[in-house]
Amino acid sequence: MFALLRKPPKNHLHFFCIYRGLSPLTTTSPAPLPPAAADPAALASLILTSTDPRTLTQTLHCPSLHWTPQLVDQIIKRLWNHALKALHFFNILSYHPTYAHSPSSFDHAIDLAARLRDYRTVWTLVHRMKSLSLGPTQKTFAIIAERYVSAGKADRAVKIFLSMHEHGCRQSLNSFNTILDLLCKEKKVEKAYNLFKVFRGKFKADVISYNVIANGWCLVKRTNKALEVLKEMVDRGLNPNLTTYNIVLKGYFRAGQIEEAWRFFLEMKKRKCEIxxxxxxxxxxxxxxxxxxxxxxxxxxxxxxxxxxxxxxxxxxxxxxxxxxxxxxxxxxxxxxxxxxxxMPNSTTYNVVIRGLCHTGEMERALEFVGRMKDDECEPNVQTYNILIRYFCDAGEIERGLELFEKMGSGVCLPNLDTYNILISSMFVRKKSDDLLVAGKLLIEMVDRGFMPRKFTFNRVLNGLLLIGNQGLAKEILRLQSRCGRLPRQFKL
DNA sequence: ATAGGGTTAG
Incomplete structure (x- = not known):
């Protein structure tokens, strides 16, 4: 993608937009005019449906389009579940004659590239940010570290954190707490705790650092470890706050220690603790x-x-x-x-009710709530679609599930990893060979969009394809799987 | 993006 645009045809494009009919480029296909208003939804669907990068570039570089960081971020958000399209868009605007990306858009692009595990592009973007004096910021490093941790490279994430000052981003107690939290949220509590013990003196660990570690132990249901850490905190002269107590309370519940939780709450009340x-x-x-x-x-x-x-x-x-x-x-x-x-109910409220109705088989009533949701100007989100798709498929109405999926793909609300997992497993319930073929295609599409299927999913789909004798597609998927494995992937950006 | 409460998944 970078190579394609190495020589941005800047001035040329300006003319193209004004003298559309006269440009020599019209010998291929004329670039559509961009939507009159800077409408993120319309622009996102334009980007999704475009097949010719050159034409798209022309449209997006048209001087009548007034780009702002907010607009760019909104579009990236809409394209979030189609990482390649989103990065393509980011890249086209990188070569805009007058517009320059904001640090926030860079962060989003870095996040997307990291999700694709295309670390080369990640670091290319970091360096570009640096040369434009836009960063990298502490947020940038938090994003990168989080992606490394979730890709199973926690040690790498820690190393990056420890060397961030070499990239011109200073370390602080904040960034220390952030890396600890990232590790804890990915259940790498042992690692976080070790890092904490080594550097708590250097960064002057505070109550937030201790809360993060305590919460980490609670997340893996080791409430006693959490209490130990907090006792240590008190011994060092730091006072717990309300967040500390809420962490412990939740920890008891999570570990199934219901009565301990209740006693803890009563103790909070007795001690006149703010609740x-x-x-x-x-x-x-x-x-x-x-x-x-x-x-x-x-x-x-x-x-x-x-x-x-x-x-x-x-x-x-x-x-x-x-x-x-x-x-x-x-x-x-x-x-x-x-x-x-x-x-005002939010999308979570609606989704909870909708799921409840689906679960009791009342699909039509669930759809009524979807309508009510829209009336409240609370657009159904990807979770809403996932619930409906799951339950339609469970009820054997796979066509209706697929119909909703198609609707999402048109740009209203792009499918995410869960959507693909739900749909792929639904393709195995009818035991129809066409369904298995669809499963194979969905698997390819999800990888294409930057989602990593689990090993289980790969095996399941492969078995299905071999069962129906489609060796060709099976081979293609095997190649895909080996590319998704250990080797770093390089999507040509 | 410095910590705590609601969607999820057999």
Whole structure:
């Protein structure tokens, strides 16, 4: 992609837009005029449907288009689940005659390239940022480190963090806490804790550093380790705060230590510890997921007396656990109650209700809520589509699932990794050979869009294709799998 | 993008 645009035909394009009919380039195909207003949706679908990079470049470089960092970021966001298209777009604008990318757009591009595991492009972009004096910033390094960690290269991520000052980005307590958090969120708590112990003196670890590590231990259900770390914190003269207590509370619930959680909450109250909406939401959710609906309800109803109003997240927790452990009808009652009190449900709220209805087989009622969602100007998101696709397919209505998938692909809401996984596994329920062929094509498409299928998915699809005797496609997928493996991938950008 | 609460997945 870079090679293609090595010599950006700057001035030429200017003329092309004004004298469209006269340009020698029209011997191929005329570039469509860009949408009149700078509409991110229209531009994103233009980029998605374009097949000729040269024509697209001409359109996007047209002087009547007024680019801003916000517009560029909005378009990248819309193309997020089609990494190659998004990077192509970023790259075309890199050669715009007058517009220059913002640091935020660079960060997004770096994030996308890293998701493709195209580390060469990642570092090319970092250097370009540097030469334009736009970075790299601490955020840039957080993004890179996160991608390395999630690709199973935690050691590499740590090395990069330790050398970020060599790239002209200074280290700080913030960046230290960030790398610790990234490692913890990817369940590399042991590694985070070791790093913490080595550098806590140098960076002057604070209560946030300790909270991050404690939360890490909680995430792997080792609440006692979390408590140990926090005791150490207190011994060093740092005081826990409300976030610390909420982390521990959640930790108990996560580890299934329900009564310990409740005792801990009572202790918080007894000690006149400030209690906030996060505390209450944690308890409502925690009780609910183990089926203690009555206790969840009591806490939910009682929090107002404690002087704390529920948030949308609290309602979402209550509604979700009612769906799962009680009944959708009661969940919907709470939903209506929330609306009646003037709360605006968000997409999570709608998705929880929609999933609940799908789960009880009430697809049509679920679709009514999708309509209601739209009426509230809350557009169905990728999760909404994933829920509907999953349950349509589960109910044997695979055509309806595929129909929704097609709709997404048109640019409304591009499919993500989950969408592909859901759909691919649905292709095995009818045991039709055409379905298996579709599974193969979906697998190729998902890799093309920067999503890494699990080994299980590869094997499943390969077996399916061999079963129907499609050696050709199977071979293609095998090649794809070996490219996705250990070897760094280089998408020609 | 310096920490804590709601979607998910057999």
């Amino acid at each position: 906030d909406v996060v505390t209450y939401t944690t308890i409502v959710h925690g009780f609910g997921v183990v089926g203690e609906i009555k206790r969840a309800r009591n806490v939910f109803d009682g929090m107002v007396n404690g002087g704390v109003l529920p948030s949308v997240a609290t309602y979402n927790a209550m509604i979700q656990v009612l769906c799962k452990k009680d009944s959708v009808e009661n969940a919907i009652l709470v939903f209506e109650e929330m609306v009646g009190k003037g709360y």
